[in-house]
Every structure is written in C-alpha cells, then in structure tokens.
Amino acid sequence: MTLSVSVQHHFGGFTLDASFEAPAGVTALFGSSGSGKTTLVNAVSGLLRPDQARVEVGGRLLCDTEKGLCLPPHKRRVGYVFQEARLFPHLTVRQNLHYGRWFSKTRGSDAEESRLVEMLGIGALLDRRPGALSGGEKQRVAIGRALLSQPLMLLMDEPLAALDEARKAEILPYLERLRDDTDIPILYVSHSVAEVARLATTVVLLDKGKVLKTGPTEEVMSDPALAPAIGLREAGSVLSATVVTHHDDGLTELAAAGAKLFLPRIGGNPGDHVRVRIHANDVMLSLDPPGRVSALNTLPGTVTSIRTGGGPGAMVQMQAGDDQILARVTKRSAAALDLKPGTECYAIVKSVSVARADIGAGDQSMAKSDTTT
The missing domain is CATH 3.40.50.300 (P-loop containing nucleotide triphosphate hydrolases)
Known part of the structure; x- marks a missing residue:
C-alpha cells in the first residue's frame, strides 16, 4: 500500500x-x-x-x-x-x-x-x-x-x-x-x-x-552529500547482510558488501537477513590488502565520490559489492592515497566498533527479493 x-x-x-x-x-x-x-x-x-x-x-x-x-x-x-x-x-x-x-x-x-x-x-x-x-x-x-x-x-x-x-x-x-x-x-x-x-x-x-x-x-x-544534515559524527553506512554462521570463538560471520563481515555474536540463524550500520568514523582505507592487523574486516571496493568542506575532513564513498560504504578521513590522508572516483581500495572495520544497537533484523522485502532472483 x-x-x-x-x-x-x-x-x-x-x-x-x-x-x-x-x-x-x-x-x-x-x-x-x-x-x-x-x-x-x-x-x-x-x-x-x-x-x-x-x-x-x-x-x-x-x-x-x-x-x-x-x-x-x-x-x-x-x-x-x-x-x-x-x-x-x-x-x-x-x-x-x-x-x-x-x-x-x-x-x-x-x-x-x-x-x-x-x-x-x-x-x-x-x-x-x-x-x-x-x-x-x-x-x-x-x-x-x-x-x-x-x-x-x-x-x-x-x-x-x-x-x-x-x-x-x-x-x-x-x-x-x-x-x-x-x-x-x-x-x-x-x-x-x-x-x-x-x-x-x-x-x-x-x-x-x-x-x-x-x-x-x-x-x-x-x-x-547528506552527511552534514545527518551529522558528521552520526554519518555512516547501512549494509544489508546475511548470517552465514556462528563461530565458537564468539563471532558471527555475515555476508555483506561482497565479502565476509565478522561481528561479536548476534542473534539469528544462518540465512537470516540483518542490517548493520557502520559509522564513517570507524572505517579506515587502504590501497593494499592489509597485512598483520588486528581488524578482522577487510571490504574491497571502488571509490565513487569524495566530498570535502571547510574543515580538515573528507567523506569518501565507495561501492563494495551491492552496498555503499562511507569513510571519514582527513583531506591529508585522501591526498596521500590519491583517492578519486575509480580508485580501488579496501575498507577496514574493527569488529568491536559495531555496537549492538546498530544491528537489526532485515525487512521481509529484502528476503522476498532474494527468492525471486
């Protein structure tokens, strides 16, 4: 309706x-x-x-x-x-x-x-x-x-x-x-x-x-472009994810943004749809696959836009799988990495940076669309 x-x-x-x-x-x-x-x-x-x-x-x-x-x-x-x-x-x-x-x-x-x-x-x-x-x-x-x-x-x-x-x-x-x-x-x-x-x-x-x-x-x-209206500290991405499995070490593995996403254990069964909000402030960018780092989540993607304002920050949007990810970095970092639309890079997200309040059930329309494709 x-x-x-x-x-x-x-x-x-x-x-x-x-x-x-x-x-x-x-x-x-x-x-x-x-x-x-x-x-x-x-x-x-x-x-x-x-x-x-x-x-x-x-x-x-x-x-x-x-x-x-x-x-x-x-x-x-x-x-x-x-x-x-x-x-x-x-x-x-x-x-x-x-x-x-x-x-x-x-x-x-x-x-x-x-x-x-x-x-x-x-x-x-x-x-x-x-x-x-x-x-x-x-x-x-x-x-x-x-x-x-x-x-x-x-x-x-x-x-x-x-x-x-x-x-x-x-x-x-x-x-x-x-x-x-x-x-x-x-x-x-x-x-x-x-x-x-x-x-x-x-x-x-x-x-x-x-x-x-x-x-x-x-x-x-x-x-x-809407980050200032939403609030720079609140700006971020909403990913559509699917529960893959729950691991014995207390982590849940999700399929999201064309890659694996590990979070502290959440509810749900394998196959369930969930939503995950990731704050732009919690995303690091790298031109190369990260080596020995503690962050478990490395999401490959392509920069689609970069927006800057009067301050020292830059808001970088990248396409990762079917999802869009926002990363808030400094203008200096964006320049050092020579980021521009089309640049391939990696979004790095710590598992523990995603709060439980930022994880919710995916709506049924998403599940229905999956069954019809």
Whole structure:
C-alpha cells in the first residue's frame, strides 16, 4: 500500500514545503529538531489543517485542498502513537485494547486481537493497569490499541524518545516485527540515526521544512552529500547482510558488501537477513590488502565520490559489492592515497566498533527479493 504526501504550510516564520511518495513498509521522517517532522505528520493525521495539501494512502484520498476535501481526524482511519503512550489509567491493558477495537467499524475479531497480543508480546500484561507497566510495555500496548482500530496507516511520532536505552532495546525488536508482519504503511518520526537505520524501509530527510532526499534507507543514509544534515559524527553506512554462521570463538560471520563481515555474536540463524550500520568514523582505507592487523574486516571496493568542506575532513564513498560504504578521513590522508572516483581500495572495520544497537533484523522485502532472483 503506497503513501503519497504533499504539504505546504506557513506559520510563525516557518514554511513547510514537503512532498514525497513511499512504498509499503516504514517511512521515516528524519531530521533535526525544527525540520518540520511533527508538523508534517500532524498534517497527514488531520490534527493540522495545512494551507495546501494532498494526502493519499493506498488510493484513498485523505486530503486534497484543491478539491476542497480535508477529512477530519476521526474519518481518516489513521492510528497515531505519540511519544507518551496516553493509555487510560483506570482501564486494564485488555480494556485499553478493546477501546481501539471500539473505533473500528467492524469491531475487529478476537483472532486479530490475539495475533497482535502475541506479536507485541503483551499477553502477560492484559490484566494490569498502565501504572504497573514499564515505558516500553506502555508503548507496545499503545501500538496494539492503534492497530486494533484497523487503520489505513499508522503514524508514530518519536515513540521511543521518552524511553531510556534499556527500554528502547526492549521495544525495537517488536517494531521490527510490526514492520514485517503488517501490510499497512507506517510513517515514523525520529531524529535518531540508529532507529531510522534499523527500522526504516524508506527515509525522507527533512531540513528547514524542505525534503533533501527520499529513497531506500541504505541509499539515503550512505549518501556523502547528506552527511552534514545527518551529522558528521552520526554519518555512516547501512549494509544489508546475511548470517552465514556462528563461530565458537564468539563471532558471527555475515555476508555483506561482497565479502565476509565478522561481528561479536548476534542473534539469528544462518540465512537470516540483518542490517548493520557502520559509522564513517570507524572505517579506515587502504590501497593494499592489509597485512598483520588486528581488524578482522577487510571490504574491497571502488571509490565513487569524495566530498570535502571547510574543515580538515573528507567523506569518501565507495561501492563494495551491492552496498555503499562511507569513510571519514582527513583531506591529508585522501591526498596521500590519491583517492578519486575509480580508485580501488579496501575498507577496514574493527569488529568491536559495531555496537549492538546498530544491528537489526532485515525487512521481509529484502528476503522476498532474494527468492525471486
């Protein structure tokens, strides 16, 4: 189910002028604070009536100001999950879920509720009240309530922003299952590179009310031209990898970027698809295969672009297999190696430099594409 959005709105000295189209899956609205993410998602939900807009989900128009159509929020069939869970404190988890079903015209089915309860891992919580839940548990219940209203799409406005790192780690696998096990589009607002790299199918990068780029996560996040907007310290690559085997010494071997990639042991079985984010700051470049070095990962590739700014750094992009890798080096190093588009080189990555939070499940679309080739 595709999503098409075009919104223009001016208020208080700020102008939002953003348009994008996205396929099924998780579409992340990503950008710094004040870039227009929440304004855009509120326009999609109907909580904000923009100056001009056209919003279409799966062929159904929610808003077209030129035609005088702008459905109110309760008629858009949009589920909204906020930063705070906003559960009814006097109701149990089960009763909160039934409130979501009450908004559905068909009231949903017990089988559908059971499937969502299992998917979100909230079966043991059904008789508790929100006051007895952790932040991550509350958000999972809020997601279940939104889905049981049988929405055409789901909006999530920084749902992990209010959680500590432990609770984020707890809920991220459930969000991955939500991405893979439901067929409704999800519009996900975040300013966290790690969340976007792990969850998003498509990224819409916003800056000062404008769309800088829209495209697959691996493509957008690995674009050196967008590194300043993403943040130089956060810039990096998102690799699509496949688990090969788990070794007895605690390392997992992956197939990625046309080569082997060794990481501290991760979950999953051989054949499973995963995503790996590698920070540009953690990549070294060499013109020759490295000799006796401690780093286990040597990924051969070809330089495709080099971008420099006013500082001493250079952002080098290289093609390695089907993936793109970013390396942040100094201008002096780039000059010493005589790097330019077409230069063959090796990206060197320490296994321990990849944090566990930068490894996530690959989405099902990738697995399906593999089976059809």
